[in-house]
Amino acid sequence: MxxxxxxxxxxxxxxxxxxxxxxxxxxxxxxxxxxxxxxxxxxxxxxxxxxxxxxxxxxxxxxxxxxxxxxxxxxxxxxxxxGFIDTHIHFPQTEMIAAYGEQLLEWLNKYTFPVEGKFKDRDYAQKIASFFLDELIKNGTTTALVFAAVFPQSVEAFFTEASRRNLRMISGKVMMDRNAPGFLRDTAESSYEDSKKLIQKWHKNGRLLYAVTPRFAVTSTEEQLQVAGKLLEEFPDVYLHTHLSENAKEVELVAQLFPKSKGYLDVYDRAGLVKEKSIFAHGVQLRDDEFKRLSEAKSAIAFCPTSNLFLGSGLFKLFQAKSKENPVKVGLGTDVGGGTSFSLLQTANEAYKIVQLQEKKLSSFKALFLATLGGAKALCLEDKIGNxxxxxxxxxxxxxxxxxxxxxxxxxxxxxxxxxxxxxxxxxxxxxxxxxxxxxxxxxxxxxxxxx
Ligand code: XAN
CATH class of the missing domain: 2.30.40.10 (Urease, subunit C, domain 1)
Incomplete structure (x- = not known):
């Protein structure tokens, strides 16, 4: 025949x-x-x-x-x-952008945690996810690495809306089992089970990818960080997304909470979280040896200029990250709601000023590289997007x-x-x-x- x-x-x-x-x-x-x-x-x-x-x-x-x-x-x-690539942003913080007068730890307690509590409601989460994604698209952002809230349904809502728009997005459920209000805390065990189910459902579902997302060392016990490391071992191609060394008081607090660690990055390293697909937001307060370790591990930093200025966190040493000796992958992050704009053009504008304050120059080509191919490399997606x-x-x-x-x-x-x-x-x-x-x-x- x-x-x-x-x-x-x-x-x-x-x-x-x-x-x-x-x-x-x-x-x-x-x-x-x-x-x-x-x-x-x-x-x-x-x-x-x-x-x-x-x-x-x-x-x-x-x-x-x-x-x-x-x-x-x-x-x-x-x-x-x-399309622009935003390497760090929080969708549940959309409505609390531009919250007045506080630095990181007080800002989290006063503004962020109460708002994130609303994302227990799936319908509400879906409404904000929809608004958020439309805002990204209007601002020319076609890929982002996104914090959801602690509730698995907030991730469901986000991925459902992202899938509807056929966007390449990365997100994950926040893991947070201490130093946060009871209504926002999970446990090491529940965060493991919930994250695992979400990975199985959403990772590589169309254009969507999953990131294991412990909020930061302050809000996770050692046990929970170990559990995050276990998830990365079980699912080696998912991402790790967290915050690192943003604010001086935060760094001090982490030293108190983890007295056995050699520093902030070491807290994550001991849990097996410092890897090639790990993206650390901020890194403003990093030490030289920590830059070196990030370079060695091929991890990435999300540089979030509008947030670092708005929350008074400090000036990220972009040119130390981009040194020839110990290069670290860097992308730009808007970090809404600590950041004050969804626009990566506005973010590049503030990055320029941060670099100026360090007596260096950020050319348009360098800034636009960070917003496109640089972001794709930070997210290990340069074979798919970025140019x-x-x-x-x-x-x-x-x-x-x-x-x-x-x-x-x-x-x-x-x-x-x-x-x-x-x-x-x-x-x-x-x-x-x-x-x-x-x-x-x-x-x-x-x-x-x-x-x-
Ligand atoms: N550390 C953080 N930094 C930030 O800019 N936004 C956050 O929501 C957060 N949580 C921990």
Whole structure:
């Protein structure tokens, strides 16, 4: 019997094309002698999408005949970049953003814990998860590493909403068995059982991934941290997501709570939590030996500038993390609600100022690398997202370089960028002046998900 091979979709229907100016990164600009070489800039490019993946990116003039029958969406006066990646954010803290007057430990007790208590209610959690994810998309963020609350139903709500939007998201149930109000505490055992069930249901479910999420050393007993380590052993490809060395008083408290440890990072290390897929938020107070250990373990730090300034935590030593001798992977985190904006452009703006206060310079290419490919590397997802390499998932954004009157005025001082040096200049103005108004469109897995 002969078989007839059926033609799938015709060429013109399964492919889509986007025309415009494209900017992405192919190398880490912190580690090349000429940082312009780390970027790929195509002033008039054509991006070909197939079934949610990137099929090809090149000069419009070179590709236009090859894809002559493919429908094109064209963007002018815009910059098309990979979707932003937020490496640390809390969805249950959305409504308490900009809570006045406290530093970390008092802020947690006064504002954060009461709000997180509301996430026991699944419907409420789902309503906020929905708002939160729409806010991310409006801000051009297509992937995030997200703290849920202690309640498993808060994770259910989050993943349900993320799945509905086909987003690549990482999240997990907070583990917290001490130094928190009773209504927010779990136990070592219940946190193990609940996390395990969630991993089995959600990890690698579509584009979703799971992170074992002990809140921080202050709110977990040694026993609970050991249990987190056990989960990482049983499920070696899940993530570890926690906070580390953010605030001076927090570091002192951790030393008191764990007198046998050599330092804050060592508390996590003794529990087997310092690994390649471990992402530690903040790291503002890290010692030299701790940077070295993070480098050795290939762990990542989420640098959260708006939060570090808002909560008065201090200045993260970005260039120590990005040292040639002991490089540590770094991504940018908005850390809403300790952070004050969902926008990674605003976050890059504050990162620039933190670096200035240390008498260094954060160029637009370095900052935008951290927000895209750098974030993907921090999350060990650089084979899937972070730039326009062929075969990657087509999550990308269209940035309007003239989104506000001030941006238009600033941008009109120079002609459209033809070179990498020229686009670096315009991108710097964009990162300092831009916010969610700059996001003209967001595409998720090749589909238009938002337009301004
Ligand atoms: N440490 C924290 N830091 C922060 O910025 N936000 C939090 O919710 C938190 N919990 C512990």
């Amino acid at each position: 002969s078989t007839i091979s059926t033609q799938t979709q015709p060429y013109s229907i399964s492919l889509k094309a986007i025309r415009g100016a494209f900017l992405d990164f192919i190398e880490d600009p912190f580690f090349v002698t000429d940082e312009l070489k780390s970027a790929r800039y195509i002033p008039d490019g054509l991006l070909i999408l197939e079934n949610g993946y990137i099929k090809e990116l090149g000069e419009y003039q070179q590709l236009k005949d090859k894809y002559a029958i493919v429908p094109i969406t064209a963007y002018s006066n815009c910059l098309i970049m990979p 326009f390499d062929v075969g990657k998932e087509a999550d990308f954004i269209v940035l309007d370089l003239q989104a506000t009157p001030l941006m238009a005025l600033r941008n009109s001082q120079t002609p459209p960028a033809k070179t990498k040096a020229e686009i670096a200049e315009k991108a710097f103005a964009m990162m300092m002046l831009g916010d969610e108004r700059t996001i003209q469109a967001t595409y998720i897995a090749g589909e238009l998900a938002y337009t301004h």
